[in-house]
Amino acid sequence: xxxxxxxxxxxxxxxxxxxxxxxxxxxxxxxxxxxxxxxxxxxxxxxxxxxxxxxxxxxxxxxxxxxxxxxxxxxxxxxxxxxxxxxxxxxxxxxxxxxxxxxxxxxxxxxxxxxxxxxxxxxxxxxxxxxxxxxxxxxxxxxxxxxxxxxxxxx
Numbered sequence: 001x002x003x004x005x006x007x008x009x010x011x012x013x014x015x016x017x018x019x020x021x022x023x024x025x026x027x028x029x030x031x032x033x034x035x036x037x038x039x040x041x042x043x044x045x046x047x048x049x050x051x052x053x054x055x056x057x058x059x060x061x062x063x064x065x066x067x068x069x070x071x072x073x074x075x076x077x078x079x080x081x082x083x084x085x086x087x088x089x090x091x092x093x094x095x096x097x098x099x100x101x102x103x104x105x106x107x108x109x110x111x112x113x114x115x116x117x118x119x120x121x122x123x124x125x126x127x128x129x130x131x132x133x134x135x136x137x138x139x140x141x142x143x144x145x146x147x148x149x150x151x152x153x154x155x
Contacts, residue, residue: 042104045100045103046103048100049103049107049111049154050107052095052098052099053114056091057150059091060084060087062087063080064088068080081125085125088118089119089122090122091122092118092120093119094115095115096115099112106153110150117143120139
């Protein structure tokens with residue numbers, strides 16, 4: 001009976017220590033609160049985030065709407081499709097990698113959502129999912145809505 005009780009106490013102590021360690025690790029991994037940034041740092045982060053979003057939006061627009069010449073052939077068509085997929089997938093990665101922790105929270109969340117949406121569209125395109133497929137059409141619509149929202153936030 002005493003052994004069972006001490007084993008239960010030991011298990012409870014181990015659980016408390018594990019939870020405490022997890023909380024400490026997670027709290028140290030967080031970015032500083034917005035209040036820890038100066039107004040200039042927040043403004044610079046917003047400017048950079050908006051510039052990155054514009055760069056990616058332009059790259060996606062150019063590479064997904066490129067008109068092929070009549071003599072493009074199969075190789076030209078595949079090359080154009082590959083560039084569109086690269087613009088989508090790498091554009092999403094670029095946005096996530098360039099996001100400064102001082103970026104205003106609403107803009108940062110929209111940029112993260114947009115970056116992930118672009119990668120989702122790109123991954124589906126790499127799998128040769130047509131834009132007319134209902135799920136791909138939904139992904140495209142979501143990315144377009146997020147893009148427009150970012151434009152508004154960047155004004």
